[in-house]
Amino acid sequence: MNHSLDRRQIHLWRIAIYFIFALPGFTIASWVSRTPAIRDTLGATTAQMGWIIFGMAVGSIIGLLVASHLIAHKGGRFVMVAGLMISCVGLVVIGLGGSWLANGITVFVGLAVFGFGNGICDVAMNVEGTAVERAAHKSLLTGFHAAFSVGTLLGALAGSAAIKAGISVPVHMAIAVVVIILSILFLYRLVPAGTGKETAGDTMAPPMSARERMSVWKERRTVLIGIIVFGMAFAEGSANDWLPLIMVDGYKTTPAMGSFAFGLFVAAMTIGRASGDMLLDRFGRVAVLRASALLAIAGLLIVILGQNYTVAALGIVLWGLGAAFGFPVGLSAAGDDPRGVAARVSAVATVGYLASLVGPPFLGLIGESVGLLRALFIVLIAVTAAGLLSQAAKPIGEQKQNP
CATH class of the missing domain: 1.20.1250.20 (MFS general substrate transporter like domains)
Known part of the structure; x- marks a missing residue:
């Protein structure tokens, strides 16, 4: 798996993973930057917002726990793309629930979906990161995590700009979704398929069972x-x-x-x-x-x-x-x-x-x-x-x- 890649393909794969690490940071900051506006629209107390935000924790933990099984069957690239797309669905639901619908339960559900997408994407991109390290024969994962921090910073700056420009929460979330989808369409082709996927045909390392x-x-x-x-x-x-x-x-x-x-x-x-x-x-x-x-x-x-x-x-x-x-x-x-x-x-x-x-x-x-x-x-x-x-x-x- 991935043994036939030449240096140029490994380099492009590495660049793609830097950008993919930045995307979840960007999406998280997009949501966090609008929490005051969403809280005001919902009229929620601090305690109520705590319970609403708990939806993200629930979704994230479920995503983290099922990610290994998904990657073993579908591969890292598929799970990264699926996770980012699911996160986009979550952002749309958060935007609608936190503005036009003004419904706390809708925001909770949106955050759970968002958290689940982020959870499976997080594991998959780290699996890809370790695979790139092995292929490139150098340490890269801390740099990938630095890219996540940069993505978070860019998302926070974009959120601040959206607030100053008077852009509504649903429109802001929609713009963030467009950025993520366009990025995925460009980047996924640079990532080899099948990283982390375990197949019965691999005689050197037979696939792991769920147990x-x-x-x-x-x-x-x-x-x-x-x-x-x-x-x-x-x-x-x-x-x-x-x-x-x-x-x-x-x-x-x-x-x-x-x-x-x-x-x-x-x-x-x-x-x-x-x-x-x-x-x-x-x-x-x-x-x-x-x-x-x-x-x-x-x-x-x-x-x-x-x-x-x-x-x-x-x-x-x-x-x-x-x-x-x-x-x-x-x-x-x-x-x-x-x-x-x-x-x-x-x-x-x-x-x-x-x-x-x-x-x-x-x-x-x-x-x-x-x-x-x-x-x-x-x-x-x-x-x-x-x-x-x-x-x-x-x-x-x-x-x-x-x-």
């Missing part, structure tokens, strides 16, 4: 990689959900300065991921994961114990740089074995998203009692565990040579 695909959750290496990803995704998700409030409540700063602090975190993560491939090729996964854990630990300690905003800002930059690598490097490690690659990437991605979705609300509950700054000690423990288990991400071939 075998589920059994990867019991594999020691996959479980350890999952813990690494959980710790780092928890560190990332906690910043995404709480950092502005942490700075406002913990350092008595203005909301604008809290938002600026979050911008520092996102910028540090994007820079880290953009440079990650070069660092991984030079130093290897284990060294990079250990260094990133140390950076995140140092950053969290500075934020927790810092006495002023300027010192805390330095900690936020270190926290962002440290959190940048765990998720993509963990997914890359999960994809080492071509047989069952979709099942393992799906399992590790599911753990990462659970950490991002479940971890921050848990942090909020703890923060209610002890304050958000002190609650960050829980994140610190998770990151420390990830750093201590970094050895599990060593490439399979190296593990066999150096037991």
Whole structure:
């Protein structure tokens, strides 16, 4: 599978995957940028919006859990395209429910559909990313995740422009859908068919049964990689959900300065991921994961114990740089074995998203009692565990040579 590709085809495949990684980021930012307008149209309270947004979490988890089975039967390219198209349907429903219909249940359903499409696309594009890495013989996955961040930034800027131009939510969602569909029509031809697909004709690696695909959750290496990803995704998700409030409540700063602090975190993560491939090729996964854990630990300690905003800002930059690598490097490690690659990437991605979705609300509950700054000690423990288990991400071939 994909063994006959020449250098030019691999290069085009790689370029296509960069753009495909950016598309889900663009769609997510398109929705997020219009949440205030949708909330006002629905007349929803914060708690009601929380339940509506939960639809996306439900859809995402279902998508992540079924993705490996879909990829095994249909291949990564098919699932990526299907996921993006399903996401487009979700965006249309969100646009209608959050504006003309003004119906919270419709928005919930739209977000569930949107989340499902994003979930299956996320696993498929990471499976494609690990396949491109093997074909190109170099680390690429952190760069692909940097492209996701760039897509998110572009989507946020487009959303801001749409709001300033007075474009309605349904029209904005429709424009986003057109951008996604036109991108898919151009890009899918550059991606080889069948990545991750398991066929009975492959005598070297017979296809996994559904039971075998589920059994990867019991594999020691996959479980350890999952813990690494959980710790780092928890560190990332906690910043995404709480950092502005942490700075406002913990350092008595203005909301604008809290938002600026979050911008520092996102910028540090994007820079880290953009440079990650070069660092991984030079130093290897284990060294990079250990260094990133140390950076995140140092950053969290500075934020927790810092006495002023300027010192805390330095900690936020270190926290962002440290959190940048765990998720993509963990997914890359999960994809080492071509047989069952979709099942393992799906399992590790599911753990990462659970950490991002479940971890921050848990942090909020703890923060209610002890304050958000002190609650960050829980994140610190998770990151420390990830750093201590970094050895599990060593490439399979190296593990066999150096037991």
